[in-house]
Every structure is written in C-alpha cells, then in structure tokens.
Amino acid sequence: MFVPCFCAATMLCSQLLLTNRKEMVLRSCCKFGPVSVLFRLGYLALLLLCVTHLRCARAETKTVVQKDAEFDVTYNDTVTSDNQTIYAFNHxxxxxxxxxxxxxxxxxxxGAESSPILFVVRQKQAVLSFQVPLILRGLYQRKYPYAHVGRTLCQPPTRTLSETQYFFVDVSTLSSLGTHYQLRISRVxxxxxxxxxxxxxxxxxxxPQYFKYVFPDGVDTAIVKVNSEMTFPCSVMSIQDIQCPVYDLDNNVAFIGMYQTMTKTAAITVQRKDFPSNSFYVVVVVKTEDEACGGPLRFYPLRPDELIDAGNRSKTLDVVVSPAISSDVYVMxxxxxxxIFLSFYLLTFLVACVENKRSVDRFTVIYSKYIISYTPGVTPVSPYEYGSFGECVCVLIYITSLLFSLSPPLSERSLESVTGRSRQESLSSIEEDDYDTLADIDSDKNIVRTKKYLCVSDLARKDKRVLSKKYQIYFWNIATIGVFYALPVIQLVITYQTVVNVTGNQDICYYNFLCAHPLGNLSAFNNILSNLGYVMLGLLFLLIVLQRDIIHSRALDRHDLNALECGIPKHFGLFYAMGTALMMEGLLSACYHVCPNYTNFQFDTSFMYMIAGLCVLKLYQKRHPDINASAYTAYACLAAVIFFSVLGVVFGKGNMVFWIIFSVLHILATMLLSTQLYYMGRWRLDSGILRRIVYVIYTDCIRQCSGPMYIDRMVLLVMGNIVNWSLAAYGLLKTPNDFASYLLAIAICNLLLYFAFYIIMKLRSGERIQCMAMVCILFTAVVWGFALFFFFQGLSTWQKTPAESQEHNRDCIVLSFFDDHDIWHFLSSIAMFGSFLVLLTMDDDLDDVQRDKIFVF
Structure with missing residues (x-):
C-alpha cells in the first residue's frame, strides 16, 4: 500500500514541478526543512519506481490472447479495452x-464509430493496419463509415522454391463496453x-481488389482493360509495381503507379521495361463519391464532423489483359x-510530266506553224497571231531548268530580262504606301471602283512589284508567327507529357486509351504520326506554287503579253502563306495530341482559323488585287479571333455575359465588313459616318426607293448576314461548351458561302472550269465528306470528365495502329491540300483572256 500511495504523492509533485511552481512543490514534498541533494536523488528514484509500478499494473489489467487460426474459418469474437486478441496464421x-x-x-x-476496432496484420515484409468502421473522406472532407471491410494482403516475393510464411492479425480497441466482430481469412x-x-x-x-499479372515470354507491352455494365459508382483503375504496401484505398491509390478514373471502361497500356520484376498489380478501387466521374454532387453535411451514410456502392467489373501490338506493327x-503521302508526290510528278509533254507538243505545232507562215520582213499584226511563241519557249526553258538546277542558260537570257530583274531586285524595299500608281489624272478611284460593272483591269492597276512585295509579307509574317507560336507550345506539351509520366495520372490527357500506342516517352505515338500528312502535303503545295511562281516570273522577265495583260493577276504570297499554315497546323496538331486536354485545345485550332481566313482572302484577291487587305490588317483580325477563342475556352462555358458581348461584336463586325465589301473599300469610318448613313437612307430608301446598284454583291452580303446572324443567335441561345469549334464553324461557313458564290458567279459570267480544277473540286468534296464522318465519331472529349471521355474510346480500325481520329487526320490533310489546289487552278481558264474582259464579283 505504501508504494502506490507514495507514487500518487510523487506524481502530484511531478505535475506541480512541470508547471514551474517550484516553491509549492518543495513545500508539498518537504515540510520539515530545506531540500537537500540527497532528498532530490531519492525523489527521482522513487519517481522511476512509481512509473514502473504503474506500467506493470496497467499491463496486469490488459489480457493478451493469441490463437492459432486457420483459413476459411469465420471467427466471432468481442474485444474491449481490457483484452487484445492475436490470430496467428501460416501458409x-x-x-x-x-x-x-x-x-x-x-x-x-x-455505435462503433466512437471507438473503432484496430486491426493490424503483421507480415514478413509489410504491416497492414486499418480500423473498422473504416472512415473514408470525400469532397469537402465529408466522412463515410464502412462497417464491412475487405483487404488483400501484400504478397512479398520468395527466393526459395517453397517457403512457409507466418502472419499475425492483432485486434484491439479502446472501447470499455466491448465490440463484437467477425474475422475471416481466405485464399484468393x-x-x-x-x-x-x-x-x-x-x-x-x-x-478494393487487386490482382497480379506476369508478362509472358515474348510480350513486351500489354494493355489492361477494365469494363463494367454500371456507370456508377465511380471507380479508379491503377497499375502498381510489385511491392509492399499496395495502395488500394480511395485516399491513397494515386500515390504511386499509373491510374485513371472510370465509369464503364478504362484501359492502360503497360510496358515491360517499366517494371523490373516483369509483373505488376492491377488495382481497382471504388470511390466514395461520383463527382470525379461527372456524377451528381451529394448533399453537404450540416456539421464538418457529421458522418454520411455511404449506402450500397458495390460495383461488378471485368478485367482482361491482352498483348499490345509488336514492333512490326509500328513499322507497318x-x-x-x-x-500514302509520298504517293501524292509521285502523282504530282506524273501530272507535271503529262502537262510538260502537252506543252512540248503544243510548242511543236505552233513552231511548225510559225516556220511555215513566217515571211522575212513581215511582222505579225497581233502578238497572238502565231500563238504565244514566248510561252512555248518558256516551257522549254523550264524543262531545261529542271535538269540544270532550275537555272536557264545564260545565252537565252535577254539583256532586257537581266536589267528588268535587277531593277525589280533593287526595289525590294518598296512598300505599297510609298506611292499610289493609280494615276488620278487618268481616272479617279471613286469613279473606277464605283462603276456598276467592274473588270479585273479596273482593280489591277497598281504596280505589280509593289503588290508582289505586299503579298509576300503574308508569307514572312505567318512564318514568323509560326516560329514564335510553336516554340512555347512544344515546351508546354513536353512538360505535360513529363508530368503524366512522373505522376502516373492518366486523367491529365484525353487519349483514346483503347488505341494509344506509346513510343519512348510519348503516350499516343499514332495520333502524332498521323499528322505527318499536313506537313508533307503543305510542303508539296509550296513546291507546286514555287513551280508556278518561277514560270510566271520568267514570263514577266520576257515581257510576255499573256503574263502582263491576261488572266487573273498572279500573286503567290498568299499561296505560300497557305502552304506554311498547313504545315504549322500539322505541327501544332501533333503537339496537341501529345497530351490533348482542356487547356491546350486552342493549339489544334489556331492555324485552322489562319487557313480559313487566308482562303477567304485569296478568293477575294483573285478579282480585287488592288484593294485586298494588307497582311498586317489580316493578321491583326486573326489575332483578335484567336484572342476570343482563348476567352471562350476559359470563360465561355455558361457565361451569358461573355456570349452577349461576343454576339454583339460578331454582328457589328459582319455589318462593318459587309459595308466595306459593298462599296469596294471606298467607305470610311470617320466622324461623318452617321451623316452619310442618314443621307444614304434618305436618298435611296425614302426619297426615291431605288434598288441596290450592285445586285450580285448585295445578294452575297445579304446571305452572309443571314448566316452570321443565325450563328450568333445560335451561340447566344445554346451557349455551346466547345467555343473553339463554334468559332471555327463560323469561319468555315463564311468560307463555303463565299466559295459557292464565287463558283456560281464564275459560271454565270460565261467562264468555265477546266478539267484539272473540276477533278480537284469533285475529289476534294468526296474526301471532305469522308473526313467529316470520321471526325464526328468523337473518340474522346475534353468537355466532359476523363471518365466520361473514356466511354467513347474505341479500338483501332486500320492496321491495329490507327483509330478513327487518325483517319480524320489523313483525310482532312488530303482534303485541305485538294482545297488549296482548287484555289490555285480554278481560274486557269482565264490565262488567255484579257483582264478588261474578266468581270469582278
């Protein structure tokens, strides 16, 4: 009795001592004199004795029971704070x-939530501990209790052929009332x-469940597919290396390995090189909430510590592991x-050979006619009397130049052509604004450009050298824009891919996981490879334009009258810009597909806006070379479009204020452009604009009610306004989530409308479409139809959650390597190349028609 009583007194003194009340302690522990050193040593010894006694007393009151347990036997028992049960197993x-x-x-x-039971499983190389009821946390730290818990034990590898391993299950609690439980250990x-x-x-x-997979011989890559007929509850599929512990709970499954959320399907491609043991675990965890998969948000608890009924969240799933494609499939x-794309180079070469042969045959006929009909001392009345002899010579010179590095023999260069070229090169710094070659003393601009019926000669009066330099700026500007745009994009997507590889979070990128073939650090090499067509066909188009540019330049150097006075004025700067834009589209589309997601989708569409805008400008330039927009104005407008594209992606989803502002600006821009086109650029936005508008309305609509002077232009602009106002109304009413695609649809609709108007007016004016252009139009239309079919298959979408996006995933359809979206890349690149060829060749029938006989529309 003395030791416990003294211990109590000593503990009281210790507590007082810890509170820095030294004087009180000394008075309490020693009332009969000063505290000596001997007393202090004795006090410490008795304190140590007291602590040891209390521990022994506490140990004597808690009972530890160890039981030899067996597999597949259910143990019903009760645990309290006074007893601890240890179950010993061996296998x-x-x-x-x-x-x-x-x-x-x-x-x-x-009521076990207040005092849960702690289960500790001690194995050879791992310790697993969990409490029951198991409390899992969801969004906003909401708590969900689970009274039924099942866990799979980690299986450490063994070096011997056969080994007996022991493990123990410790059961304890702090509840003094006692908690009844059932325990069962079974083999899987x-x-x-x-x-x-x-x-x-x-x-x-x-x-949670997890299973082991071992790579068989000859399989270096496998694809793990998990499927379920149930959309919810939301789940997570994880691939982890063979190690202990295995992270198989909702709050730790993302710690290691690769993982992705899923509703009905999930797929991860696994490579043998990433797992030293040639094996891995497939872990499937059901989440406590469904928000991560796009499910409804559950009610928020009234108190932060309030427990929410977890409900029945069981899910039946299927797992299958299949070998992925071999290296031979990559090569194929x-x-x-x-x-595919080299065949276009070959086809272009064959067509060029056929055209050259026709040109040579034409030269032979014309040359024979010229020799037979030529009389010395007599000159033809017209340069066209004996045919375009200079054009035939140009063909021969061009064929020879192909054989001798595209350089004609010096003996065939005239002094006039050399001096003319030197003069042109000396004027390389000329800008359009330096002077205006449309002489006002001959005819005023307002008179020429406001005639009821205009010809191309009326709008092609400026100096050709100045216009050539003006349109070459398109090419150099887009090349500069492409370099400065692509470099940060490449850096960003490399960072994205690195984050995916390091963290293992497969939800960062929206791949078609059922057909995503990795190569090196790239997760979906096939989606990147299929963009090669844009680059190769863009380069081929540049070569075709270069060929035409060289032929035309030589004709100008020879002062060929056909080149000077006939046909649509040939300015190739916009064509060069279009080919460069197509190549940049391929590069940026490949960058986007390195890691397609919500934040970088505009990389894939930026140069699509560029291509659509350049095509519209090229169509307008054909009949209006003098008044077409400058490169700086055009790219500034395209920059504004891309700016709104970014704003729409970031702020446009469900934001009615943004849609109202954009729709108003869209309508105002349409009206402003319509006015500019109707008056052929003679309309000015200045302080007198309101007065002129009122005057026009009064004179044309009230005073005499005269119809529009330019009927054709009015029809086009009315149709354009109807289309654009309808698109603006659709965006305002529907507020589509994919603003970038909506903006691209506006650009494509306007391009198609203007192209259709151009073709109709061309045929209406008595012009014809040559065989080559007609073949290109029909071929391009068919390819665009198939391309759009594959585009709308929708294998993934960043507008939804990653789990919902994976529901659209599909298997490969071509060579077990390319999916539907890859086919879209193939076909759309071919269709864009064909569209460019249409713009390049559609007016070839006018090459021999004088410009004062070609109508403007």
Missing part, C-alpha cells in the same frame, strides 16, 4: 504459384491474371503513313 508460399490472401472484417455492434485462388482471359469481380470503397504503320 505455404510457392515461387511458381501465387495465391492471394484476403482479410474480411465485419463489426456487428452499434484467381489472384493471378492470365493473358486474354476475362475475370469478373466485385469491389466497393471498403473492399509508319510505312503506311509515309506511303
């Missing part, structure tokens, strides 16, 4: 056969997955891609 582990061991626990007592016979063999199982937030895919 034989074979190196050639892997069996899983699963622990299943049920708490049967009510189907713990190892087999290749191409489907396995079904059930999982829940408190009963790359050869297939190169073969």
């Amino acid at each position: 034989t582990v074979s190196r050639n056969k892997t069996e899983g061991v699963r622990v299943t626990v049920d708490v049967l007592s009510e 016979d189907s713990f190892t997955l087999h290749t191409d063999k489907k396995f079904s199982f059930t999982a829940s937030p408190s009963q 895919g790359m050869l297939f891609c190169l073969g």
